[in-house]
Amino acid sequence: MKKRLSIAIVATIAGAFCALAEDYPTRPVTLVVPFAAGGPTDSLARTLAQPLGAALGQSVVIENVAGAGGSVGVGRVAHAAPDGYTVSVGNWSTHVVNGAIYALPYDLLNDFEPIALLPGSPQLIVARKTIPATSLGELIAWLKTNKASVGTAGVGSAGHVSGLFFENATGVQLSFVPYRGAGPAMQDLVAGHLDVMFDQSSNSLPHVRSGAIKAYAVTKTGRLASAPDIPTVDEAGLAKFYVSVWHGLWAPRGTPVDVITKLNTAVAKALADPALQRRFAELGTDVPPPEQRTPSALASFQKAEVEKWWPIVKAAKLKGE
Numbered sequence: 001m002k003k004r005l006s007i008a009i010v011a012t013i014a015g016a017f018c019a020l021a022e023d024y025p026t027r028p029v030t031l032v033v034p035f036a037a038g039g040p041t042d043s044l045a046r047t048l049a050q051p052l053g054a055a056l057g058q059s060v061v062i063e064n065v066a067g068a069g070g071s072v073g074v075g076r077v078a079h080a081a082p083d084g085y086t087v088s089v090g091n092w093s094t095h096v097v098n099g100a101i102y103a104l105p106y107d108l109l110n111d112f113e114p115i116a117l118l119p120g121s122p123q124l125i126v127a128r129k130t131i132p133a134t135s136l137g138e139l140i141a142w143l144k145t146n147k148a149s150v151g152t153a154g155v156g157s158a159g160h161v162s163g164l165f166f167e168n169a170t171g172v173q174l175s176f177v178p179y180r181g182a183g184p185a186m187q188d189l190v191a192g193h194l195d196v197m198f199d200q201s202s203n204s205l206p207h208v209r210s211g212a213i214k215a216y217a218v219t220k221t222g223r224l225a226s227a228p229d230i231p232t233v234d235e236a237g238l239a240k241f242y243v244s245v246w247h248g249l250w251a252p253r254g255t256p257v258d259v260i261t262k263l264n265t266a267v268a269k270a271l272a273d274p275a276l277q278r279r280f281a282e283l284g285t286d287v288p289p290p291e292q293r294t295p296s297a298l299a300s301f302q303k304a305e306v307e308k309w310w311p312i313v314k315a316a317k318l319k320g321e
Contacts, residue, residue: 038183
């Protein structure tokens, strides 16, 4: 009797999940951004929200949950109901680096269902407009005699890790100032309260174009098509200082496969929009090719990034906030 009851309960639960997947979505989807509003990850999420919602047939609502280098917002999704209505947009720092520096209450590889790899951005080495240096070489020389303040989105963020590698590559010493996101840090750089940032091109380019800050190099092998006047790190004299901050979309572990498939299909449809592709190109953001946007491709890529970066970050002895 008990065995029959157990089987009936399991069948009922399975049937409920099948119905959920078949009807999904029937209400708005919450996209959790683990940083403050105004930063590059937030901007990407807001740029994607409307076309993603159109593809799903429901609105996509942005929820900013900042703190601890993004781990608070990611944890919000890890412990959410696995129904496809709460998903996480994250990046290289939140879904790779944080696992090496924080005692997280979740497992980055096992407590989430990967949905799709999203566009990523190289970084720009930027500074307040009043710094006298006119080239990266001059900036490095200036930094060697002036311990500069560097804004970051928190300990272990892409900007922080890049700054540490910059110290190792150049011999300068920097003073890192953590914020709850790159958006607030950029506001202080524009206002002249910070000296330098290592920041995603999607966040920095508008301020570079307006003349509010200076750009010295882009951290990739080729120049940005949307900003061809900014030299590469190789051209500027800092060879092979390549950093690209990729983004992805994840759901809580246990989210039905059919729901993940619907979310992935919606992402693919949104990213195929020529207008959206032009918008990302303007921001110096690279859209991954279709074969790299599958859930399995994101899972493999994230695992490879963990294997690559965790030993490096742990060797740097970074500690969470």
